[in-house]
Amino acid sequence: MPPPTDSPAAAAAHSFNKILDKYRSASRARSAADMEEATKKLRRLILVDGIPSDVDPTLRPRIWKILLRVRDVSSEAFLEYVGRGPCEVREKIRNDTFRTLATDRGFKERVSEDMLVRLLDAFVWRNHDRQENDQLGFTYVQGMNVLAAPFLYTMPSELEAFYCFAKFIEESCPLYVQPTLEGVHYGLKLLDRCLKIVDPELYAHLRSKNLSAEIYAFPSVLTLCACTPPLDQVLQLWDFLLAFGVHLNVLCVIAQLLLMRDEVMNSPRDLPTDLYEELVRHPYAIRE
Incomplete structure (x- = not known):
């Protein structure tokens, strides 16, 4: 049962939505300083109130995309990666995906093993094509299946989960997923x-x-x-x-x-x- 509309959680949800409004299409008219100030307020609300997902389930996916700076998601590119079929390390992926959060019934009901495999296959294909960084390359390594799980569980689509996961891996913790860990x-x-x-x-x-x-x-x-x-x-x-x-x-x-x-x-x-x-x-x- 959701909290009453006058509850602290509902008030927090209202505060989050006010800030998120600043990131919508009109954000082009705002200065970088304005957007940075909005991000600071967003972080403070997360720290003080937490994200009230029980009041507004759309908050967490929208906030995660902002924090990860995921703006453009190309369905064409994602479908092209998926269309290539199994990547070169598909067997290694399959050896891990079946046991991802295996005891969590809620996760298993929302995220299938096939969804995990598709996302991880697509990620490997994406980085098979990208040669932007000579120092760090990416393929599938131990633990990536678990790191992908929260994105597939949280995001409203596999497409958004894929781009959030890719941005997270490639920019937030690239050294955590190198072959040597x-x-x-x-x-x-x-x-x-x-x-x-x-x-x-x-x-x-x-x-x-x-x-x-x-x-x-x-x-x-x-x-x-x-x-x-x-x-x-x-x-x-x-x-x-x-x-x-x-x-x-x-x-x-x-x-x-x-x-x-x-x-x-x-x-x-x-x-x-x-x-x-x-x-x-x-x-x-x-x-x-």
Whole structure:
């Protein structure tokens, strides 16, 4: 049941729509400074009120397109990519897409595996044709299926989801999707360094158990937390990341650690000696 029209959420939706009106066709008449000021107000509203999607479901897709600066979407180009059929890494894509947010019923009802495959195939074809940047090329890599999921779930069409995903990958986090996952591994190192400053005791405790960010935070950094349910909270987090920068995901993962700090600190995480010895022997010792 939607909130009443005089609720805070309804008021927030009204404020968002007032700002979004400034981005419509008349925006050409506005100066760059005006548009920048509107964007600042948009970011502030996201931070203070959050996007009230339950009041106006059109808000989030419109806001994401503005934050990503997605203006022109060519159906002709997208259909041409899709029309080419399977890309060279289709098998690799299929190995991942079937398990994308597999436990989320709402996602599965709205986004089919075929939609994910089409988008990812099209993305590979798009970058097969583009040679604008000699340093960074793009193909399908681990984690892209999960990064595509929020766009397909949020956007009203596959076309818009494709262009938002492409812009996001190519401009917001290109190093996260290189074959070596260079940006992800660097982000994990930064997470360790930040945690050591923010909470030296928690950092030391995790390190004493040989737990680095590479071990416990890899999926969260790789997918910008999109792999962690529930999806509605993922979308709220992504509202924030798209507004202020995906680099802040590293600090958001630290915030999650701090929320469960007592549980982590009080967990011994040590195996009994006899169980550990059995673990050591199990690859080669025949059990009686």
